[in-house]
Amino acid sequence: MRSLVLFDLHYQHNNPISKTKLDKVAGIEGDFDSLILGGDNAELSTGLQNHRVLFERLRRRFECPIAFVLGNHELWGKLGNVSSWRLIYDIFPELGKEYGFTYLESENLDVESSSFVGTYGHFDYSFLRHDRGVSIEDLLRGTFIVERKKITWKDKINMDWEGKRDGDVCVELVDKFSERIKMASGKPISFSHTIPRLTLNGWPDSPSQYFMEAYSGSNLIGDVLQTSGGEYHFCGHTHARANDKIGKTIVVNVGSDYNLLRYVILDREGETTKLEEREIVIN
Ligand SMILES: [Fe+2]
Ligand SMILES: [Fe+2]
Known part of the structure; x- marks a missing residue:
């Protein structure tokens, strides 16, 4: 079984770099x-136009089953006057159905002997390093001063969890992910948009990273993998x-x-799995 894994495409129909990137994705050789x-x-857009163009193109190019989870940029409900809950539980599941894509926040995708299991994940500040000058108040506000410049974490402005705290959002999503991984009928291969441990962040330490890394994921995801993880788990979000x-x-x-388009090709033959990582610079 050959699988293609793509993260953080951030597709935007009117952006030339984005269009080139989608051409490169469509040009990836082989059958999957x-x-x-x-x-x-x-990126979120009126009538989910960006998603529609992306899904349409992928559907045409790849005849295989396609599954997806969302990322934080797809949950910026305030931009379109919908809550992040509606996006994650109503709007995107509907879009998935329309295109015949499996929405991994609701159900697993089973292919041969493998079960693909996934979640957006979210963040709960469990990665905050308390001795690095960033406070929980900074994180809840979503702004931090570095070298006299204010940096902003846009999720705090654009997401709307209808009053629920980030920690509670994370518990809800990760608990369900945990159930799905335990109930998987095949050998699980799992996915989270946000990262399961701070070691997966990929950026060197810096004052701005001490702020941003706290939004990069949650140890709860890592705890699920620790007890119930399969052979592989893939994440993204930090772009590193x-x-x-x-x-x-x-x-x-x-x-x-x-x-930078980075992607993984996973080749599972009986008991052996081969993983190939490739990258294409977009310019
Ligand atoms: Fe991203
Ligand atoms: Fe992200």
Whole structure:
């Protein structure tokens, strides 16, 4: 079974770099038995136009089953006057149905002997390093001063969890992910948009990173992998490549960025799995 794993495409129909990137994706050679989109797949747009163009093109190019989770950029409900809950539980599941894509936040995708299991993940500040000058108040506000410049974490402005705290959002999503991984009928291969341990962040330490890394994921995801993880877990979100092992699970942050298409080809033949990482610079 050959699978293609893509993260952080951030597709935007009117952006030339984005268009070139989609051409490169469509040009990836070979046949696949599954394609997984790991979130921040396209930027939110009126009528989900960016997503529609992306999904249409992928559907035409790849005949295999396609599954997806969302990323934080796809949950910026305030831009369109909808809550992030409606996006994650109503709007995107509907879009998935329309295109025949499996929405991994609701159900697993089973292909041959493998079950693809996934979640957006979210963040809960469990990565905050308390001795690095960033406070929980900074994180809840979403702003931080570095060298007299104010940096802002846009999720805090644009997401709307209808009054629920980030920690509670994370518990809800990760608990369901945990159930799906335990109930998987095949050998699980799992995905989270945000990262399961701080070791998967991929960026060197810096004052701005001490702020941003706290939004990069949650140890709750890592705890699920520790107890119930399969052979591989893939994440993205930080746009920096990293890898680690959690329990018996090999974890890879695919590390795709706006100008850099990074992707993974997973080849599972009986008991052996081969993983190939490739990258294409977009200019
Ligand atoms: Fe991203
Ligand atoms: Fe992201």
